[in-house]
Amino acid sequence: MSAKTLLPALARHQSPALLALCLLAIVALASLTGSDTVQVTVAEMMIRVIVVVGLYVFIGNSGIISFGHIGFMCVGAYAAAWATAQPTFKQIMLSGLPVFLQEAEYPFLVAVAGSFALPALVALILGAAIMRLSGTACSIATFAFLVIVNSVYSNWDSVTAGVSSIIGIPTVVGPWIGFAFALLAIAVAHLFQISRFGLMLRASRDDEVAARASAVDVLKVRLAAFVLSAALVGMGGGLYAQFLGILTVDPFYLNLSFITLAMLVVGGMFSLTGAVCGVVAVTAIVEVLRFLERGGLGVALPQGSQELGLGVLMALILVFRPKGLTGGRELRIPRRWPQLGFRRKRLEQRPQEG
Amino acid sequence: MTMVATERAVTAGGASAAELRAEHLTVRFQGLAAISDVSLQVERHQVFGLIGPNGAGKTTLVNCLTGFQRPTEGRVLAGRTDTAGWSPTEFRRNGIARTFQAGRLFTDMTVVENAEVTGVSLGLSRRAARVQAMELLDWIGIADKADEHASILAYTDQRRLGIARALMLSPAFILLDEPAAGMSDAECEDLMVLVASIPTTFICGVLLIEHNMRVVMGISDRIHVLDGGRTLAEGTPGEIQRHEAVMAAYLGLEA
Numbered sequence: 001m002s003a004k005t006l007l008p009a010l011a012r013h014q015s016p017a018l019l020a021l022c023l024l025a026i027v028a029l030a031s032l033t034g035s036d037t038v039q040v041t042v043a044e045m046m047i048r049v050i051v052v053v054g055l056y057v058f059i060g061n062s063g064i065i066s067f068g069h070i071g072f073m074c075v076g077a078y079a080a081a082w083a084t085a086q087p088t089f090k091q092i093m094l095s096g097l098p099v100f101l102q103e104a105e106y107p108f109l110v111a112v113a114g115s116f117a118l119p120a121l122v123a124l125i126l127g128a129a130i131m132r133l134s135g136t137a138c139s140i141a142t143f144a145f146l147v148i149v150n151s152v153y154s155n156w157d158s159v160t161a162g163v164s165s166i167i168g169i170p171t172v173v174g175p176w177i178g179f180a181f182a183l184l185a186i187a188v189a190h191l192f193q194i195s196r197f198g199l200m201l202r203a204s205r206d207d208e209v210a211a212r213a214s215a216v217d218v219l220k221v222r223l224a225a226f227v228l229s230a231a232l233v234g235m236g237g238g239l240y241a242q243f244l245g246i247l248t249v250d251p252f253y254l255n256l257s258f259i260t261l262a263m264l265v266v267g268g269m270f271s272l273t274g275a276v277c278g279v280v281a282v283t284a285i286v287e288v289l290r291f292l293e294r295g296g297l298g299v300a301l302p303q304g305s306q307e308l309g310l311g312v313l314m315a316l317i318l319v320f321r322p323k324g325l326t327g328g329r330e331l332r333i334p335r336r337w338p339q340l341g342f343r344r345k346r347l348e349q350r351p352q353e354g
Numbered sequence: 355m356t357m358v359a360t361e362r363a364v365t366a367g368g369a370s371a372a373e374l375r376a377e378h379l380t381v382r383f384q385g386l387a388a389i390s391d392v393s394l395q396v397e398r399h400q401v402f403g404l405i406g407p408n409g410a411g412k413t414t415l416v417n418c419l420t421g422f423q424r425p426t427e428g429r430v431l432a433g434r435t436d437t438a439g440w441s442p443t444e445f446r447r448n449g450i451a452r453t454f455q456a457g458r459l460f461t462d463m464t465v466v467e468n469a470e471v472t473g474v475s476l477g478l479s480r481r482a483a484r485v486q487a488m489e490l491l492d493w494i495g496i497a498d499k500a501d502e503h504a505s506i507l508a509y510t511d512q513r514r515l516g517i518a519r520a521l522m523l524s525p526a527f528i529l530l531d532e533p534a535a536g537m538s539d540a541e542c543e544d545l546m547v548l549v550a551s552i553p554t555t556f557i558c559g560v561l562l563i564e565h566n567m568r569v570v571m572g573i574s575d576r577i578h579v580l581d582g583g584r585t586l587a588e589g590t591p592g593e594i595q596r597h598e599a600v601m602a603a604y605l606g607l608e609a
Binding site: 194195196199200202203205206207209210211212213214215216217218270328 | 420422441442443446447451452454458459460461462463467468470471472474475476479480483519520522
């Protein structure tokens with residue numbers, strides 16, 4: 001009895017489980033090398049998994065491209081910095097912060113929770129306004145949000161230290177902590193995808209008119225995904241701040257926006273597997289190109305080869321695999337478990353009905 | 355049933371309006387009238403045929419009755435409730451479902467998921483929605499394709515899926531926009547046997563747009579004829595067949 005219910009359950013959740021195993025292998029291998037550079041690269045990769053999986057929750061399920069999510073990452077990163085930077089620094093440099101933040105230093109998990117909650121709140125307010133827009137207009141509005149966040153955070157000196165940096169954030173995030181939160185992000189994204197909300201949202205992505213005729217409240221399901229996705233991306237930002245130790249506004253702008261979108265496109269924006277694979281593939285290619293730029297094979301490639309190489313890769317993907325490396329499919333063990341489980345269940349039901 | 359009870363059931367999302375009524379509907383697109391002063395009433399025990407040549411305004415009328423088109427004048431009533439301002443979603447929540455001429459399936463989803471969507475958006479859990487979706491697929495004859503991608507379905511099966519999707523949670527009315535367009539005669543007749551059984555099986559009134567005259571005459575309880583956006587005639591199939599204006603304007607072309 002338990003085996004019969006366990007098998008379909010395993011089949012249902014096999015994709016995130018397999019993705020988790022792949023990431024585990026990468027982190028374990030990185031730990032075995034013992035090299036600091038590798039550890040840093042892998043930790044950063046895990047953070048990007050969180051960010052791109054967060055992007056996927058909205059973009060993949062709704063079909064609307066967002067250029068603004070790195071703005072949520074920025075909001076999340078500063079939320080974590082406000083919570084964890086040293087009180088002496090905050091009282092001098094960030095005098096505009098509320099007292100409860102200025103005078104205390106909060107533990108890691110509280111900071112992460114803050115970097116999850118604050119972007120979610122911002123997304124709720126922003127989303128309530130812009131989710132009414134149709135596809136392209138909505139994308140442009142998200143881009144405007146990115147620009148707004150960037151200028152506010154660069155200029156609000158008393159709260160964000162403006163163009164100077166926030167220093168003294170405890171650097172507690174390494175590959176393993178990054179991995180743990182990447183798992184959390186993957187699990188959340190997967191559960192959302194198979195939930196009622198995920199189903200309704202994907203229906204509106206495929207055909208909005210038919211979704212409305214099927215009683216789907218398109219605005220509500222889009223907003224739910226937008227808020228959840230902003231929270232995950234913000235959490236990635238919070239971890240990033242506690243990975244770097246020093247925080248400025250600069251990294252949270254166009255470059256990061258485009259590279260994270262590139263990761264999603266390369267992997268395949270309509271599957272969770274695509275989001276994770278895209279991060280791994282693009283990180284690997286960027287690292288190889290960087291290695292060659294530094295003259296790893298004796299001859300140094302000219303500066304900028306890395307950006308160029310990534311551009312060429314993107315173009316090739318768009319030409320030959322427009323749906324990304326995964327083609328919108330999920331990672332699965334190539335046996336027909338789900339079908340088998342389902343047929344068996346129906347056979348059991350038949351006699352009872354008759 | 356008292357007036358209060360009817361209204362309460364309707365607003366509670368219960369599919370219990372006794373009739374779906376269009377009163378003096380007019381829709382103008384920039385001065386051009388797509389339909390003018392059309393009134394009709396679909397009841398829950400009926401198959402109500404809506405016929406007329408291309409451009410007669412049949413689809414526009416269905417759009418008005420399901421919230422996809424605001425009438426310029428006139429109103430749509432579900433039971434005694436005025437539907438002014440209802441979105442398509444609210445129409446469906448109040449038990450008024452439709453299919454589309456172009457099918458409009460969710461092509462990146464499996465067949466059973468297509469039907470599940472309506473179930474979950476009306477409040478069922480995914481598990482409960484799946485059970486009901488499977489029952490409907492079984493009823494309409496495509497249960498064996500439940501786990502296949504909707505995009506690879508044969509044309510006739512796409513039409514069947516569209517109907518199954520609309521019948522989730524037994525709506526009070528289902529509006530079928532040319533469900534048999536492009537089907538062979540045999541396929542069409544198979545489908546119409548199912549359509550004819552909807553009022554008794556689901557206690558659900560059917561509004562059927564269909565070009566095949568023989569089919570419409572065979573299964574409709576009442577028929578409404580539109581021509582150039584205006585009502586040409588309404589009556590039982592027998593009355594329509596004897597109606598001179600209809601014979602001249604529409605049936606005459608086929609004879």
